[in-house]
Amino acid sequence: MFTAEKIRYTFLKLQPREEWSFRDAGRSQTTAFTHDYHRYPAKFIPQIVRKLIEDYAPSETQVVCDPFGGCGTTLVEAKMLGHKSVGFDINPVAKLITQTKTTPIKPRTLTNHRARFLSYYDNAPQISYNHHARISYWFDEPTITELDKIYFAIKKIKNHNVRRFFLCAFSHNLKNCSRWLMKSIKPTIDKDKVVPNPKESFLQHLDSMIKKNERFYTTLAQSGYTSVATKMYRRDSTKKFPIEQEVIDLIITSPPYVTSYEYADLHQLSLLWFGDDPKHFKKWHHFSNGFLDFRRNFIGTSSKGEKSGDFNSVIAGKIVDDLMEVERSLAVDVANYFLDMKKVFSEMHRVLKTGGKACIIIGNTSLRGVEILNAQVAVEQMQAAGFNKVDFIKREIPNKMITPWRDIESGKFTGMDNPSKTRAYEYEYVVVMEKV
Numbered sequence: 001m002f003t004a005e006k007i008r009y010t011f012l013k014l015q016p017r018e019e020w021s022f023r024d025a026g027r028s029q030t031t032a033f034t035h036d037y038h039r040y041p042a043k044f045i046p047q048i049v050r051k052l053i054e055d056y057a058p059s060e061t062q063v064v065c066d067p068f069g070g071c072g073t074t075l076v077e078a079k080m081l082g083h084k085s086v087g088f089d090i091n092p093v094a095k096l097i098t099q100t101k102t103t104p105i106k107p108r109t110l111t112n113h114r115a116r117f118l119s120y121y122d123n124a125p126q127i128s129y130n131h132h133a134r135i136s137y138w139f140d141e142p143t144i145t146e147l148d149k150i151y152f153a154i155k156k157i158k159n160h161n162v163r164r165f166f167l168c169a170f171s172h173n174l175k176n177c178s179r180w181l182m183k184s185i186k187p188t189i190d191k192d193k194v195v196p197n198p199k200e201s202f203l204q205h206l207d208s209m210i211k212k213n214e215r216f217y218t219t220l221a222q223s224g225y226t227s228v229a230t231k232m233y234r235r236d237s238t239k240k241f242p243i244e245q246e247v248i249d250l251i252i253t254s255p256p257y258v259t260s261y262e263y264a265d266l267h268q269l270s271l272l273w274f275g276d277d278p279k280h281f282k283k284w285h286h287f288s289n290g291f292l293d294f295r296r297n298f299i300g301t302s303s304k305g306e307k308s309g310d311f312n313s314v315i316a317g318k319i320v321d322d323l324m325e326v327e328r329s330l331a332v333d334v335a336n337y338f339l340d341m342k343k344v345f346s347e348m349h350r351v352l353k354t355g356g357k358a359c360i361i362i363g364n365t366s367l368r369g370v371e372i373l374n375a376q377v378a379v380e381q382m383q384a385a386g387f388n389k390v391d392f393i394k395r396e397i398p399n400k401m402i403t404p405w406r407d408i409e410s411g412k413f414t415g416m417d418n419p420s421k422t423r424a425y426e427y428e429y430v431v432v433m434e435k436v
C-alpha cells in the first residue's frame, strides 16, 4: 500500500521512458485504418493502446474495456488485435463515431452506395426541415439548403451500417461547412471564413473514409478478425456500467480532464443537426433541447453544483483545500471531478476479473498556480478501490503531438495567439494497476 507521501515521491522520481514516446510515429501511422474518420479532442494515439494490449493482454481471447471510449481508439485497436471490446461514453457523437470505426464494410458495398447516394442527392425534392434556431447561427442559408439535401440523400440509404458510415462523414463535415473557426476547439465564429461547397467537402471526406475502410476491411479479413465483437454504449460512467462483474480482462482509458474541454459544446453542431430529427435521433433531440442538463453530466465540466463526499485521496483533499484559497468555484469543479472519478474507479474494479489490469492514461496540470496531480490522485483512489500497483510510466508527449496550449489563469485550452499561454502537457502518465 502506497501512502500519499510515497506516491508523491515515486512520481517525482519517475523518468520518462523513451519507448513510450512514440516519437517516430508519423501522422500516417497515428491516423491509420479508421482512426481518422472524425475529429475528436484529446484522443490518444493508437500506438499507446496497441503497446498496452500487447503487454497486458497477450492471448487473443481477452475482453478489453474503455469506460471513456471517446472516438473508439481502444476498441479499434482491440479489434485489430483480435480482442473483444466494450466501450462507454456519455457523448452520443462518440458512440456514432466508434460504431462506425469498428464496423468494417465490404468495399464494393460502399462504392455502390456512393453512386446511389449521388442519384438520391440529384433528385432530392425541395426540403425545409424545422431546424433549431442555433443552426442559423452556425450556418448560412445556402449551406443549410445544401446540407439538407445531403442529409435527405443519406437517409434514403437502407443499409444501416452504410447509412451510419455516411452520417459519420456528414457529422465530421459540419464543422468545415459552418462559421466555426477551424483551428479552435472552442465554439468561436470565424467572420472571415470561406465556407467550402458542402457537397464537395462531404464527398472528399467520404472518399478518404472509403479508402481507409478498404484497408481496415482487408486487414481484418486477412487476420480473421472481421467479426470480433465490439460494443459501444452511450452511458454515464459515474453510474453502474451496463455489464456484469468480473467480465473484463483489461481496461485502457484516458479520462476527461477537469475544466479543459467542454465535450458537449464541441460537438454541438452534430447534436443540433441530428437533434432536429426526432424520428431518427430521439435521444439526440432530447439532449439538444435540454442541452444544459445534458452538458452537466460530463465529468470535468464546470457548473455541476456542489457535491459532497470523501475523495479517498489525501492528495485530492490537499489540492481542493489549496484551490479554495484561490477560487472557490474552481475548487468545487475539481472536487466534483475527483468525486466522479472515484465512482468510475470503483466500477472499473467491479467489472475487472481478479488479476485484470487497468491502464489509465492521464496528465497533470495546474490551475491558478495549484498543481492538479491527477495521476497521483488516480493511484490513491484506485488503491482505495482495491487495486495494486503494476507500473507507473512517465511518457513525453513529443511536441508535434501536443496541439493545445493552456491559459495560465483559467487552465482552459487556448490558442497560439494568447499571450498568457503555457504548453498543455509535456508529459503524461500511464498508471497500470491490477485488481487484487
Ligand SMILES: C[S@@+](CC[C@H](N)C(=O)[O-])C[C@H]1O[C@@H](n2cnc3c(N)ncnc32)[C@H](O)[C@@H]1O
Pocket (backbone or CB within 6 Å): 040, 041, 042, 043, 044, 067, 068, 069, 070, 071, 072, 073, 074, 088, 089, 090, 091, 094, 235, 236, 237, 238, 253, 254, 255, 256, 257, 263, 297, 298, 299, 300
Ligand atoms: C480524453 S477523452 C477520451 C478519448 C479517447 N481515449 C479517444 O481516443 O477517443 C474523454 C471522454 O470522456 C467522455 N466523458 C466525459 N464525461 C463522461 C461520463 N460521465 N461518462 C462517460 N464518458 C464521459 C467524453 O465525452 C470524452 O469522450
